[in-house]
Amino acid sequence: MHAKDCESKLVDFEKYTVPSNLNRLQANADYRGRGVTIAFLDSGFYPHPDLGDRIVAYVDLSGEFNNLDPKNCRHTWNWHGMMTSVVACGDGSLSDGYYRGLASEANIVLLKCSRGGMICDDLILEGLRWVKNNASKYNINILNISVGSDFDAKLLNCEISQAAEDLVSDGILVIAAAGNNRTLPRPPANAPSVLTVGGCVTRNTCTPEELELYSSSFGVILDLVVKPEVIAPAAWVAAPLLPGTNEYLRAKYCYDLAQAKGGHLLNLLNEAPQIEGIPNDLHSKSREEVCKFLDEILVKDKIVGRHYQHVDGTSFAAPTVASIVAQMLEANPQLSPAAVRQILMSTADRLNGKDLLAQGCGVVNASNAVEQARETWREDIICELRPPLVSEGKLSFVFVNDQAKKVELMGDFNYWTPNQIFFQEIFDGLWKVEIDAPAPGRYRYKFRVDGETWFEDPANCYRKPNVWGTYDSILNIA
Numbered sequence: 305m306h307a308k309d310c311e312s313k314l315v316d317f318e319k320y321t322v323p324s325n326l327n328r329l330q331a332n333a334d335y336r337g338r339g340v341t342i343a344f345l346d347s348g349f350y351p352h353p354d355l356g357d358r359i360v361a362y363v364d365l366s367g368e369f370n371n372l373d374p375k376n377c378r379h380t381w382n383w384h385g386m387m388t389s390v391v392a393c394g395d396g397s398l399s400d401g402y403y404r405g406l407a408s409e410a411n412i413v414l415l416k417c418s419r420g421g422m423i424c425d426d427l428i429l430e431g432l433r434w435v436k437n438n439a440s441k442y443n444i445n446i447l448n449i450s451v452g453s454d455f456d457a458k459l460l461n462c463e464i465s466q467a468a469e470d471l472v473s474d475g476i477l478v479i480a481a482a483g484n485n486r487t488l489p490r491p492p493a494n495a496p497s498v499l500t501v502g503g504c505v506t507r508n509t510c511t512p513e514e515l516e517l518y519s520s521s522f523g524v525i526l527d528l529v530v531k532p533e534v535i536a537p538a539a540w541v542a543a544p545l546l547p548g549t550n551e552y553l554r555a556k557y558c559y560d561l562a563q564a565k566g567g568h569l570l571n572l573l574n575e576a577p578q579i580e581g582i583p584n585d586l587h588s589k590s591r592e593e594v595c596k597f598l599d600e601i602l603v604k605d606k607i608v609g610r611h612y613q614h615v616d617g618t619s620f621a622a623p624t625v626a627s628i629v630a631q632m633l634e635a636n637p638q639l640s641p642a643a644v645r646q647i648l649m650s651t652a653d654r655l656n657g658k659d660l661l662a663q664g665c666g667v668v669n670a671s672n673a674v675e676q677a678r679e680t681w682r683e684d685i686i687c688e689l690r691p692p693l694v695s696e697g698k699l700s701f702v703f704v705n706d707q708a709k710k711v712e713l714m715g716d717f718n719y720w721t722p723n724q725i726f727f728q729e730i731f732d733g734l735w736k737v738e739i740d741a742p743a744p745g746r747y748r749y750k751f752r753v754d755g756e757t758w759f760e761d762p763a764n765c766y767r768k769p770n771v772w773g774t775y776d777s778i779l780n781i782a
Contacts, residue, residue, distance in 0.1 A: 310566055312565055313563060314595050315595060315599065317562050317563060320608055322507060322608050323540075324542065325391070325624055326404065328537060329510055335635055336406070336634070337406070337410030337627065337634055339633075339634060339637065340410045340633045341443045343413035343415060344389045344448050345415045345432070345447060345450075346388055347381045347416070347417065347418040348379060348383075348416050348418055349377065349416060350382045350383075350386040352386050352390050352394065352547070353397055353398055354398060355394060355412060356395055358412050360442055366419040366420075369416070374548075378549060381421040385416065385450075386544065387615060388620065389414065390543060390544050392407050392448065392624065392627040393408060393412050393627065396408070398612070406630070406670065407631065415435070417431050417451060425453045429464050445476065447476055447478045447479065448480075448622055448623050449468075452480075452491070453491045455491045457487065458525060459494075460494060460495065460526060460529065462491050465491045465494060467492070468491075469495050469497050469498075476641065479498070479623075480499070480501070482500050482501060482520045484503075484520060488523045489525075493521075496528075500533055501533075503518030503535055503536065503539070503618045504517055504518055504537060504663070505518050505538065505539040505540070512654070512655050512666070512667060517655070517662050520618050521618070524769070528766040530664065530768065531664070532662075534664050535652075535663050538620060539614075540616070541620040541621075542609070543613065544612055545613055551605060553579050555607045555610065555613065556610055557582060560610070561573070562602065573586050573594070581601060583597065628648070628673055635674050638682075639677060639686065642690070643689055643704075644677075646704060646762035648668060649762050651672040652664070653666045680733055685734045688730075691765075692779050698738050699741040699742065700737065700738040703735045703736075703762075704733055705759075708735065708753045711727035711735045712724075712751065712753075712755075713726075713739070713751060714751075715748055715776075715779075718739075722755075741781065742781060745781060746778060746781075749779060760774075766779075766780075
């Protein structure tokens with residue numbers, strides 16, 4: 305390339321970038337997961353610079369690699385867990401802070417559940433048990449799982465699903481990626497108390513009008529458990545390249561080449577490194593040929609920055625939700641897993657005209673979830689939150705909504721008759737109702753707020769789709 309052709313940058317790199325999660329979700333930048341610990345159960349990890357010194361524990365459940373020495377962490381299977389942890393908790397230090405996760409000051413526990421690069425069911429189970437036994441030691445609040453087991457998705461009583469349920473009972477919110485193949489989510493994502501996350505697609509902000517559904521796994525398990533509960537961005541998500549790999553070195557060179565001009569550009573062309581995919585005769589090509597090469601490789605390698613690319617999959621939607629939960633727990637450390645579920649599900653935005661089962665309650669609304677966690681949920685309300693309860697011949701329900709003026713209970717047990725069964729507001733925003741327990745059987749029900757807005761019972765994990773294109777909560781009375 306001639307010197308006169310080097311006076312300006314070769315390409316406008318902005319067209320290759322994607323928004324950060326902070327911008328795409330229009331999240332609250334004041335909360336960064338301070339005082340919260342997120343554990344990640346994944347195929348492998350790398351101590352990426354964006355995680356800083358916040359990794360408080362690393363365990364290789366297979367015993368293959370007992371430390372996070374970067375020299376031993378460049379295997380391909382470490383790419384996945386590195387990305388999931390950085391999507392949630394990275395501080396964006398290699399992007400001048402731009403591609404930071406929402407939980408950029410949370411502490412991190414890393415649990416490798418692969419053996420020879422293969423995800424193993426016995427190691428997933430061992431990881432769940434390790435978290436149960438070490439949660440207090442490391443103050444683990446959230447467990448993100450972006451891998452799935454080989455157990456039948458219809459099995460709610462497999463050891464992995466039961467171990468996940470036990471963790472939720474212990475006060476740890478378990479968040480699992482739904483999967484990417486439109487089949488039923490596999491354990492532990494099929495467990496009723498696990499918050500299962502599907503995906504949506506947008507390259508811009510997450511306004512419901514612009515979103516499309518990702519090819520997530522979803523469905524109704526054993527006629528009662530509807531998965532996923534919520535969705536989050538699962539495409540055009542910025543994540544780091546694995547340092548030291550050929551892809552990483554190629555991305556650095558191409559980014560620098562795209563940004564350079566003048567003498568610096570000439571030097572880069574004349575000193576092209578010996579990297580797979582980089583022609584050694586770039587210096588002899590015309591400006592048009594170099595620009596075409598750069599465009600092709602930046603698109604092919606999904607490069608969005610010197611150290612980052614964009615990725616897709618519900619594997620990255622799940623840690624995005626985990627980072628929102630870390631913000632919520634920073635705003636209100638008293639929140640229980642049930643309270644977090646209710647807030648996320650009740651503040652999510654449903655996508656009109658899109659498949660109901662595939663989106664659950666809709667796309668997470670990060671700012672509203674944090675605001676409700678901070679403003680509404682006091683300790684006395686959290687202590688009262690529970691599923692429907694039958695006791696001494698009475699059936700009682702509780703519901704949290706600080707904006708409601710009246711709340712009705714309607715269902716099969718009163719033939720869906722309006723203006724008949726009303727909740728009483730026992731605290732500000734906490735509503736409760738008690739009726740005579742109906743005969744044993746299965747009942748559908750919902751809550752109606754202010755005579756117009758319908759809600760499933762967020763404290764009840766069991767739901768079924770109805771003929772109106774929404775869900776009914778399901779109650780089994782023995």
